[in-house]
Amino acid sequence: MTKPPRKPRSIGLKKESDEPRLKSGRVRRADFDKPELLLDPMPARVEPCLAELTAKPPKGDRWVYEIKWDGYRAHIHREPNGVRILTKNGHDWTHKFPAVAEAALALTNTTYIMDGEIVVLDDQGRSDFNLLVSSLGGRAGNRAAANAIFMAFDLFYQNGRDLRRMEYSSRRHILEQALKRSTGAIKLSEEFAVDPDILFRHAYELELEGIIAKRTDARHMPGRTGTWRKIKCKQSDTFQIVGYEPSGTPGLLASILVAQEHSGKLRYAGSVGTGFNVRDVRELKSQLDALRVDKPAIPIKTSRKNLVYTKPTLYAEIQYRGWTVDKKLRHPSYNGLRSPEEL
Structure with missing residues (x-):
């Protein structure tokens, strides 16, 4: 009796839904020096995961904690023909950070995309945003910051594999293996498996920016999804x-x-009338007048009259003491403009 033909066997390809969930400790050690078959195309750009501001750190076995660095968020793209350093908004700033680019080239000849923060440290080892801006020649400057370093905390792509579907703990495991050989301007952002209240208290005492909490079981999800949270001092x-x-x-x-922004939509947070000096308000009014529109970009419930509405393209750093029950800022104070690259 003739046997029925066997079904052809698939060769190494799986649907995404069939892939097993990867966890730290089970991932084979990444060999950054040995090229592999390119299974996943290398993304030209990756939208970053943004930390959601919370008053207290989340707790539990699913969370790990790091120091919050005060600098420019950036991605290192180690490509077959060289290195690009992209800001959070996709601008190429490779020329501004030559030491970081040199360290990225020296790390391996194979491809990767690494997520981190570019900082300049003060004499006590704390990240100082003003020192970083000064080393670049000011906010509008274009000097090379030779003293800047890259604090790495995530890995999106490595040696032909797109890692974004993996849990954060798995990506972190591969990153740690890769950076064991790192020298110079690329350093690993240390992870702390401790009581976050204690870590936050130490960060406050040392006058650091704050701490970051990250869900160990979360895949890479762009935007503010709550899988990364920031607690500021x-x-x-x-x-x-x-x-x-x-x-x-x-x-x-x-x-x-x-x-x-909350859940992808802008929400009115109130008015800010303190913290300005005369120069601030003159320059700010001039910039806002160039952005005037006839109707507000979002619903604004207020009894104030003669308001001028603008396009929501300018960003301001605001200090405050909390939130009211109707979701408005309590005792807010203006602390300067921020560029989109600084967010």
């Missing part, structure tokens, strides 16, 4: 300016109207 955050209240003095403003 000073209650401050970045808000988008959506308008202002004119001052009785020509050329000045009395307050700015601010909003913040």
Whole structure:
């Protein structure tokens, strides 16, 4: 009797839904020096996961903690023909950080995409954003920051494999193996498996920016999804300016109207009328007047009159003491503009 033909066997290809969930400790050691068959195309750019601001750190076995670095978020793309250093918004700043680019080339000849923060450290080893800006020649400067270093904390792609579907703990495992040989301007951002309240207290005492909490079982998810959370030693955050209240003095403003993104949508967060000096309000009013629109970008419930509405393209750092029951800032104070690359 003739046997029926056998079904052809698939060769090494699996559907994404069939892939096993990878956990730290089970991933084979990555060999960064040995090229592998290119199974996944290398992304030209990866949207970063952004930390959601919370008042207290989450706790439990699913969370790990790191120090929050105060610098520029960046991705290192080690490509077959060289290195690119991209900002969070996709701008190529390779020329600004030559020492980081050199260290990225020296790490391996194979491909990878690494996530981290570019910082400049002060004499006590703390990241200092003002030192970083100064080393670049100011916010509008274009100097090379030879003293900048890259604090690495995630890995998206390695040697022909897209790692974004893996759990964070698995990506972190591969990153740690890779950076055992790292020298120079690329360093591993240390992970702490401790009580986050104790870590936060130490960060506060050392006058650090704060701490970051990360879900160990989360895949890479761009945007503010709650899988990464930031707890800042000073209650401050970045808000988008959506308008202002004119001052009785020509050329000045009395307050700015601010909003913040929640679940992908901008939400009005109130007005800010303190923290400005005369130079601030003159320059800010001039910039906002160039962004004037007839209607507000979002619903704004307020009894204030004669408001001027603007496109929400300027970002301001605001310090505050908390939130009211109707989700408005309590005792907010203006602390300067931030560029999109600084967020």
